[in-house]
Amino acid sequence: MRQRVVFLIFGTLTSLALLACGGKKDEDALMEEETAKTSTSAAAPAAPAAASAAAPAAAPATGGATVTGKVAFDGTAPTEPAIKMDADAYCKSQHATPVYEQEVVVNPNKTLQWVLVYVKEGVNGSYPAPTAAVELNQQGCQYHPHVFGIQTGQPLKVVNSDGTLHNIHALPKKNAEFNIGQPFKGMETVKKFDNPETGLRFKCDVHKWMGAYCGVFNHPFFAVTNDQGAFEIKNLPPGNYVIEAWHEKYGTQTQNVTITGSEAKTVDFSFKG
């Protein structure tokens, strides 16, 4: 009798362990599996056929105009807190000096970094997605870059350059949410977004401080301000445009601009702190 109970318990234990899935695979096999998962489309299943999928009405119009500008910061820069990386010894070991949150990065010249500037209205025609991937790199337990733009259908290559585990959790509003794991260094996953949206957030639930944002556009007219607060949008064809600047904390601002030829226009923004 006792034997039978022991057998029963042992049997359940074993089947539970088996159920909990296919035994530990070796790292290489796991990695290959992950890397092989290329080009998973992240489009919301119910989304209507995206505009970019429709036959192009007009050939993609590119022009010779350039819009450049600066995003000024008005006020006193908030002090970003130093990130505590104690939750993962690896992350901590990657930084000899303190690392700070990147929500508000005010440059020495009183401009704002990580502002996504893009044409919000006025673009006609459809622009095929570039085949070159945009890379989102996880290094030192931070995302690089912190803010970026991408075209609909363009590959987004997420890379883990860290010797620790990351999960990449995308929180889109108009595309399908995803959450994938990259337990090993060197892992790559390619994703695509089919619907335009701004303020798409990425986070890592392992390392809570990690956050990145992207804007998805059905055209190539976007840029992110650099450590001089400057941006440059190239190859704009003639037209009337609404240019918008987006910042994760300070929101959006818009300006109108008219392009007639291949001129260079300047559009400056200023966010109040």
Place this chain on the structure above:
Amino acid sequence: MPDRGFAAGTGATNVGLHRFAVLLAAATLLLVFAGGLVTSTESGLSVPDWPTTYGYNMFTFPLSKWVGGIRFEHSHRLIASMVGLLTIVLAVWLQRREGRRWVRRLGWAALAIVIAQGLLGGLTVLLFLPPAVSVAHACLAQTFFCVVVTLAVVTSPRFRDRAPRSFSATFGANPLARLAAWATGLVYLQLLVGAIMRHTKAGLAIPDFPLALGRVVPPLDAFPVAIHFVHRVNAVAIAAVVGVLVARAIRSRRPGLARLSLVLGALVLVQIGLGAATVLSRKDVLVTTAHVACGALVLGTALSFGIGAMAAERRRGNVIPMRPSLSGRAAAWK
């Protein structure tokens, strides 16, 4: 103390079974705390896959990879597996040794619930924590705790000696049991409201205490404020019902019940204190998680009190026999 003499021969097993059920209840409380930690630290999605953990069998996921949020999520899954396993053992044990059919059935029900709970946990990961699934997971967790607590109480030698012949008849004639039912029901409602508040991020919708947005009754147009306020009002209702219960229990001349009622009263006070501290500490992880786990303790204590209140004064006729084991003991009788 229970009269072990009359149950000679089966007494040992009886006590073992009861102790095992108590162990499972304790493990479940720990699991509720571990789950609360997952929610409070927002690490629910730090392991994106299920039932695997980053592609590994969850039982062989290397310790070196327990970093950041994974520490909470993965340990929650492991403790849950342990509790699942203990539940299987308890159900089988009851099936073999328990004389009352409804208790045996309750054992299997516990197993069914823990399996459903595990699946809900997995689902909440795969669906990225939709509030409805997380709320269901939070409530089913404590429902499971209630079932295990019931099993622990009704297998106790003390209860065995005094079990009522009919629960429904006893319930009708027993004001203490009815009060306990009210308390248990209100606390369960409180758990539901608390879970909705927690998973719709309304925990700090009213940031002050004891006032609510500077008033006694805040404007209730916004859902987060309304649900939060319901939780506070219901806490007052619970305190009132438990207050009456304590007074009646003390007058009832049943010292065991009087003592348990005092424990319940104290737990409710601690729980209200922890609730206030949750708000005032702006949801400090440990304070908030303690509030979740102490909530389970309040629920379990109110329930135990109710079952205990239905137990009769000691009468020998009420004794429930152990089930003679199918093979072993039958052979011994020959």
